[in-house]
Amino acid sequence: MARRRLRNAVFTLLLGAYVALAIKEQLNLAPQERTWHGRLAGIPYDFRLPTLQKLRDTFWNKDTSQVVMPPAFGIGWALNLYPLLRSRLLQALNPGA
Numbered sequence: 796m797a798r799r800r801l802r803n804a805v806f807t808l809l810l811g812a813y814v815a816l817a818i819k820e821q822l823n824l825a826p827q828e829r830t831w832h833g834r835l836a837g838i839p840y841d842f843r844l845p846t847l848q849k850l851r852d853t854f855w856n857k858d859t860s861q862v863v864m865p866p867a868f869g870i871g872w873a874l875n876l877y878p879l880l881r882s883r884l885l886q887a888l889n890p891g892a
Contacts, residue, residue: 839865
């Protein structure tokens with residue numbers, strides 16, 4: 796139990812540090828140069844409010860076979876479900892094929 800609390804505390808601390816560094820990176824830019832999205836230590840972040848189109852492009856993108864995508868909002872990666880479920884969708888739509 797104590798180990799889990801320690802692990803959670805370390806994870807929370809690292810996540811908070813990452814967010815703080817990403818925000819600091821953006822605030823160090825001139826206001827017109829701030830994009831509020833990018834990569835820090837190879838990990839993508841996007842602090843812009845997502846639109847419906849951005850959510851669709853992240854979680855259900857038919858135009859790519861890429862499964863792991865940058866997030867629509869937040870830190871890390873998101874899963875593009877379309878490539879994962881495409882074959883099952885095709886089977887469901889054409890059961891005899």
